[in-house]
Amino acid sequence: MFDNVWLIPLFPLIGFLINGLFGKKIKNETVIGGIGAFAVLCSFVVSCMTILRLLSLPIEERLAEVKVFTWITSGNFNADIAFLVDPLSCVMIMVVTGVGFLIHLYSIGYMHGEEGFYRFFAYLNLFMFSMLLLVLGNNLLLMFVGWEGVGLCSYLLIGYYFHKKSAGDAGKKAFVMNRVGDFGFLLGGFALFWYLGASHNVWTIQFTEIAKNSHLLPTGGIVTVITLCFFLGATGKSAQIPLYTWLPDAMEGPTPVSALIHAATMVTAGVYMIARMNFLFIRSPETLMVVAVIGACTALFAATIGTAQYDIKRVLAYSTVSQLGYMFLAMGAGAFAAGIFHLMTHAFFKACLFLGSGAVIHSMHEALHHAHSHDDPQDMRNMGGLKSKMPLTFMTFLLATIAIAGIPGFSGFFSKDEILWQAFSNQHHGSLNYLLWGMGAIAAGLTAFYMFRLVFMTFYGESRITPKAKDHLHESPMIIVFPLLVLAALSVIGGYIGMPKIIGDALGGIPNYFEHYLEPVFRYSEEYLSQHSQHTALHPSHAVEWGLMGLSVLIALAGITVAFTMYVKNRELPSRFTATFPALHRAVYNKWYIDELYDFAIVNPVKAAGRFLWKGFDVVIVDGAVNGVANIVMAFAGVIRYLQSGFIYNYAWTMAFGVVVILGYYLFK
Amino acid sequence: MSYILSLTTFLPILGVLLLLLIPRESKSLLRSLALGVTIITFLVSLPIMTGFETNADFQFVENVPWIAAGPFVMRYYLGVDGISLWLVMLTTFIMPIAVLSTWTAVEEKVKEYMICLLLLETGMLGAFLALDLFLFYIFWEVMLIPMYFIIGIWGGKNKIYAAVKFFVYTMAGSVLMLVALIYLYFRGLEAGFTSFSLMQFYSLNLDPQTQTWLFLAFALVFCIKVPMFPLHTWLPDAHTEAPTAGSVILAAILLKMGTYGFVRFAVPIFPDAAYRFTPLIATLAVIGIIYAALVAMVQEDVKKLVAYSSVAHLGFVMLGIFAFNQQGITGGMLQMLNHGISTGALFLIVGFIYERRHTRLITDFGGLSKQMPVFAVIFMIVTLSSIGLPGTNGFVGEFLVLLGAFESELRWYTVIATSGVILSAVYMLWMFQRVMFGELDNPKNQTLKDLNPREIAIMLPLVIMIFFMGVYPNPVIEKMDPAVKKLVSQVKRSNPTAEAPSAMQGLPEGHPVVVAPAASSGNSVIPAGATNTDEAR
């Protein structure tokens, strides 16, 4: 039925092999880029065929597994290389291949002239391969393969400019933090496999099998442990508190990478994983609560940091962290469909934003380069007034910004509002839901604020760079702009396939296609939750829903206004603000000193421990003991050799002594 | 009775005799001859793998009387089973690579060097193949001699200290094993057995007391060889001082002697004791994993870093073996092979840059990937496989080890051990970054040449193996599976409760254990763990 699904990951793999092995020889950029993009295009096409075929099936049959070959078999453990096709994975492959293709196109233009061009596309294709493996894998282990694979690629791509120390560090940081997450993932997998096997004799790591047997699992208890482990993995991959700090640093990588990996696809893997294992998570209210709270906190916390950054990409990075927070909030609220929906829309507008910023940086860079100025092309304080110079970029960027800010009618609005509403109305976490909603709403306001701050600082006002450089600012070539247009369009209209029920009804009964589409995946869980939620679910009236919606919109608008007043109307406000609250500003600007905290609390102690264990313990004590024995013996030898005085009467004495002792002992014992 | 095992084992000796005839001046001839011999040995050993039938018994057995005097009967008794098969293959596979790696590294005393390498190969193969404990002990000791010379003659500036330490340390352990061996033999004599044959000792049911003492004697020497945590300090010295080929062989094969010793002798002969000492061993293994990782992290010498990393890796192996279940031991075995390949490759890589720069200090390098792209790629691949990234060999072994250990009673050890996965990433990537990334500022590095064809030829087979065993390990696993099952059953027989309680352990209080229908997972074999959980209920 879906026999050719294995082609989807295969094409990028082939692309990777070609570029990786022969890219150096090929040299011709268009060919290399072409190969890379074409590989992804192919898998995009196949994905489309797949999803169409899936839609052609009746709802309950929309699930298929395609086994390629047996990977590991040992005793009662078995892992196949096999793919799982269901609505959820189909959404993901669509997003991944679709956005991925656009970004490949973009990269051809953006990476033009970079040394190691082939390397870039090889890595990019490898990433696509791993990502598709991750979303298509039908068992925990295969997912983990993709999981680590994307981590590797992000490591490689962040460190793409490896001669920059900062890049190398950022890459390492990303990989290690992901590893911390993987540690959780592995443990979760072990625990799940062992528990199901040992106490229910179900030895499996296949999602479908686990789902089938999930009724054997208790509520809470061991499942909480397992799910928390998995969630730890998710926080690592999706940059949630406490493991988010790698993502902003990851901006060291080329901008397309930030767009593809650190906005659209990889970082959402955590969300996908939870959605994929929803049947597991619903069995642990505790975990769900943790997920929701962490999500909300991250959303808010990252947003606050975003308000005070000047590096255009860093702002977007924190915004990404914050948006991911929303998704987790949705997951925690049991609104899986909504989360996935936001995942999709976010992929659209955030990719668009990143690529747009990339275009800006690109031309800024060239301009500064021509002017022989060494200002940072990414610092918004050097920008301004680009609206006129780069109209297309500006337009797309603005649309995406509106989308993320949650202005009604744009994709971001639908998805975000759905999440907030679900967080409010779903009662799994008792009265926590008000708090969750509140945090989400505030975060939305902050988002609107810092995003428009960014827009205003970048595109409005008059340019803040040397006039000489100013003349070199220009719109980017088509191959860069085209993806922007597409993504912008998507971020406008993308929302309409998943309109919240209430709006749909208001507009004359347009159903929430997206939710319906995902229903077979989540139905069971949603029912289960509605049954088991330990609080009487309150059914707020439409009025409340409309009200909350309006409120969130107002908050967003407020944010925009503030941004407008601060960065367009009267520009001295920000400086005055910082002057009044220097400490606060410094704290926010320095990301609440979290990195410093980690260095102080974890990194340095570990290094110190290593140093002590080596110099202090290994050499002195362990090895010291070994050599000590030897030295003692040698010293002893050095002493007793002098018993051999050379005087025979001493020898005779010794002999006589021996005789006496022996006789004495035996005769008088 | 086929003589292929003897042939494989003693071909290198023939090579030695050939080398003796060749004048020491004609170095290239000596080199190519040694290479030829090792390659032929590899080819000869291939039929062992292809002809090996997937079952639990020993195959290609050769069993002839050797010494018979007084109370003793020693036999020349060779055989291969799923456990030794891959180690033998690994040995014959690594040796040509090791020889090739010395092409330019060793300039003086080439003749002696090659002779030592070949003698070493015979020793190692013999030790893996011997099924007569006395014969095993002979090969075991014989291995020391050439390695001692390799370190001591062609080693670094501190070579003598390292060589003597290596020799005496190992010797001190193995002599105790000798006494245990003798004692064991006389116990066998009482039971009516009259040879050192392994099979007989397997069927010897010793009282716990005796088992404890004998196990300790065996475990000590094997722990030294592995090396387990407090007994590991000879390794960094030996590794850092040894010439490249020496380090490669030491890491790839010699260290496996220790773990192999556990799998083949210490555990199945003294199952009760092995079972009783599991907590101790597991603790040491876990300490080793974390400890070695932390120490490796702060090393300044690349080679020392790799040396400590092997301590950590072998900690995983030990953990897997002492999980006493299918996954654990299979994983342990795989991890042995993987460590052989990956760490061997790492030492080769260190050798490459050492040959070029005559330093191994991390701080002397930086930004090499600019200068040596091919090297960078290979180095990266090897590093990742040593980290245990999925898709490379390192992952499969490590994963199975941890899975198996988690299923067994060593759950909490596993949790700690798994964090070693993080640390390994930390120290390896940090090292890689400091060596390969960053500015190419050191002028000495700006003239470095990328790998030459010979060096690529050395690395290629290893890289291929890295991916093959990562992507399609099943053929390997299948061949060793029956032997591993047998081993598991040997331990279980004497400890029926070996795994059962673990299944119950750590369940939430008061949670009713549902008796589920037969395993619904797609594989045919009856899972050992599952049957045991049934027994327990």
Add this chain to the structure above:
Amino acid sequence: MENLNGYLIVSAILFSIGTIGVLTRKNAIVIFMCVELMLNAVNLTFVALSRHLGNLDGQVFVFFVMTVAAAEAAVGLALMIAFYNNRETIDVTDMNSLKW
């Protein structure tokens, strides 16, 4: 023979005297004389015992001992002379070029 013990004791005393002499004297010749004393003490023991036991083995033994002692004396004195030629002394405190 009731007073065998007397003989044995005497010879034991003689033997001890000899031993003490070997331990205390520093002149090689004197030491050797003490050794001779020990041997003769043993001879006395043999004779007494042989008389007591009433068989001749002991007596025969004594002859052997005396012969051997003579041979030893010859060799020993020769060695001392050789040593004296080199060192002009036969004091054992001077015999310490070989030590440790």
Add this chain to the structure above:
Amino acid sequence: MDMITFPTIDMTPILPEIYLSLLAMALLLINVFMPGRQKGYLGYISFVGVVAIAVMTASGWGIEVSSFSGSVIQDKFAIFFKIIFLLSAGLSILLSDQYMEREGCNHGELYPLILFTVVGMMLMACGTDLMTIFLGLEVMSVSLYILAGFNRANIKSNESGLKYFLLGAFSTGFLLYGMALTYGATGTTRIFGISGQLSQMAAPAANIMLLAGMLLMITGFAFKIAAAPFHMWTPDVYEGAPTPMTAFMSAGPKAAGFAAAIRILVISFPALQPDWSQLFWILAVLTMTIGNITALRQDNIKRMLAYSSIAHAGYALVGFAAGNETGVAGVLFYMLSYAFMNIGAFAIVILIAKKGETNGTVQDFAGFAFKRPLLAAVMSLFLFSLAGMPPTAGFIGKFYLFSGAVQQGYVWLAIIGVINSAVSVYYYLRVMVFMYMKNPSEEFEWATVTAPVALALIISAAGSIILGVVPSYVMQFAQQAAKLI
């Protein structure tokens, strides 16, 4: 007055001794009456003689004859040991010529003296009467005193001879006193007779005189086999004596001491085995440990080997202490292999030394390996064998010795033993470190290898390897020989 009629006596047991003595005297006469300084050929003659007599002795295998009214016996035990003695004598003779030539003391008396020593040792091995054993011991010792001091011009040699003489005579006193007391307690000097008497005694262990006798004899033999605390003469004497004689002393007389001690204790005093086993247990531990530990810090190679030979006596004592067949067979086998490996090692020492042995230290081996690879390889073989590394004679020997102990239940003794051999590895390796891992400190001519020495090296190398790889046959002989009762 009718003629005195000689009783018909079967001379078989002592035929080798007789022939050897005749040969020795003949050589003496030749030495006196043949003109000329060059007396090397005497060496060849005596070597041939030794070989011939060895063959003759070996041919007696399996034929058990006791004569001189049970004071000498020809049995497998005796023959095995006689072979060892002849072997060590033969090898030393081969080594002597070159050395004595260099040291300028190639006096013809050397060879007869060696042969007389062998006669003495043989008597000790085949004697079944305290008298014969004593006689043999003295013949051996007296000749050895001379051999030790043979290099008259060399002060060290004098000193060595004199020390050996004085202490030897001193220990003889104890031995003899022991014999006297034993005689007194049992009324006989025949060792079978003694055992007979003991078997009739109610509580032999309670018999002070007997016990004292046995113990004193043990101390006497302990001196000959250089067991602590009666070992202290060894390093000095070995260091001072001419190297070939050192080699000889370390192999032959030690074995002879064991031969006599084993025969007396195992045959005459089985009733007291608990006591003497325990005593040897302690002596073995002391001897091994002191020998090995002291050897660690020796630079003079001869002295180092002297201490190592003490240690080896200790290993052999382990087997002796076990007192069972495996152990005793182990002792026999070990003495044989020790003759090979130790004399071999000394042969290399001879080759490397300069006149007057001004360079007898380990450091002088620096860089030896890459000047004379073959010799170095052979030396390493001997050293590994001494260290007890498989597959060499030394390993098999130790294996059987310790097995004997384990079989007897002396597991701790075995453990102490193996730990000791692990320690010993260090100082044997040290020589190899210098040979292989250091560059020569100063250039000098390495001695050329003369034919006899080469032959000696070949024999001992072959022995050390063959006994290690295919020990079965020899070990079976040893096992048979060990069946004393």
